[in-house]
Amino acid sequence: MHFNKEYDFVKLSKYTFIFSIALTIAGIIMLSIFGLNYGVDFQAGSNVDIKLSKNLTKAEVQPIVDQMGLSKEATIAPGDKRMNIRFTKVLTPETDDQLKTGIQKLDKTASFEVNTVDTEMAKELGRNAIYAVLISCIGIIIYVSIRFEWRFAVAAIIALLHDAFMVVAVFSIFRLEVSLTFIIAVLTIIGYSINDTIVVFDRIRENLRFGKQKTKVDLAALMNKSVNQMLMRSIYTALTVFIAAFFMFILGGESIKMFSLAMVVGLLFGAYSSIFIASPLWLIFKNKQKTNSKVAKPSKA
Structure with missing residues (x-):
């Protein structure tokens, strides 16, 4: 299936940023009021x-x-x-x-x-879960910075934190149990999300290599072109994994139900953030580089 229409993701990002910020604020409020419904893994x-x-x-x-x-x-x-x-x-x-x-x-x-x-084991499991997520994020920053550049890395990490936080917020709002399988699901979502984001970033990098971007308009056009080129690939990948996770949730046993639900929610936000969060954020950082370059450039005498 192919679509000839190209979407203006730069224009759409203005609305998706507002949507994501509103969700994040709502999630913070809910977490501060309700907290998380910790399972026996994290609670004595x-x-x-x-x-x-x-x-x-x-x-x-x-x-x-x-x-x-x-x-x-x-x-x-x-x-x-x-x-x-x-x-x-x-x-x-x-x-x-x-x-x-x-x-x-x-x-x-x-x-x-x-x-x-027991109490000590619960505290240790909680600390280890936080360390696992933080170490994963640090590893991703290092990898993306080496493979691409720091602007890509920062945009990717913000998108990953967005995805992980959205899953946590959903579990807090609906009082769903947070157990070790939930942490495994979050780490899996981080892996999926960074993979999808890297694919889009790789296309942006390739188009940067062969294009001549002199203005912000040129960069916006390049980002739109890159995301449109990878759009169907991202949709197909997200859809196939989503279907598997969804039926695991519907037909799976109680032991994997929360894992499957976290995967379903995380996959939706992962596909969304790669297109509407990570790429537009990279564009914002890149545009600042262009602006700073113009300011630093000496005027001709």
Whole structure:
């Protein structure tokens, strides 16, 4: 499929910047109010996943939790022949046995998966997750600066941070659980987004090499030409990966649901940012270089 129409992405970027800034501000507000719904991976406590042969209601399980003396520390989430009980305190061997015995009185074939994280481990996992994202960003800055130039690197990092933050904001707004799989999804999104951005930047660099750009208008035309040349490639790549992630979310198990959802959201913003954030930002930085060159140029006597 080919389109002969060429889009003016420089003109469109004025509106996409406003859109992205508004989303970022909304995300910051939501994060400051709600924070993140940390899973047991990042929050001390115990998470009990129960596989059942029949459906149990919250009302049936609540008395068992009350007898354990943990009614205020427990969140009960029933599902289809499953139940998840999250405790903000670490279960002792006694309370663990008490819970299992109570549930098995209601369903003899019930099986349990208990994940426990202590306070120090939760803090360490949180720090390591932040370090992983920061180290990835630093590595990308170094790579893009060597491969291209610092203007490309700065534009790419801003676009990557935009993508990652949008996923975090969506999870905060809808109170979705943030676990280790979420961090893996964010790192995967960063990898996908930088790949898509590099492809567009590579075409810009090639067109710069063979073109003569003397004015800001010339640079804008070059950027529009480069993005239009890579537009369908970006759409096809994003669409194929999006379809796979979407069906993983719809048909996949509970263990990968949040990973798949983070991928779906991140892929959409990744494709968007490569075209509407990274490339226009590079143009802004390049135009400043042109302006500074003119100012620095001595006048003829």
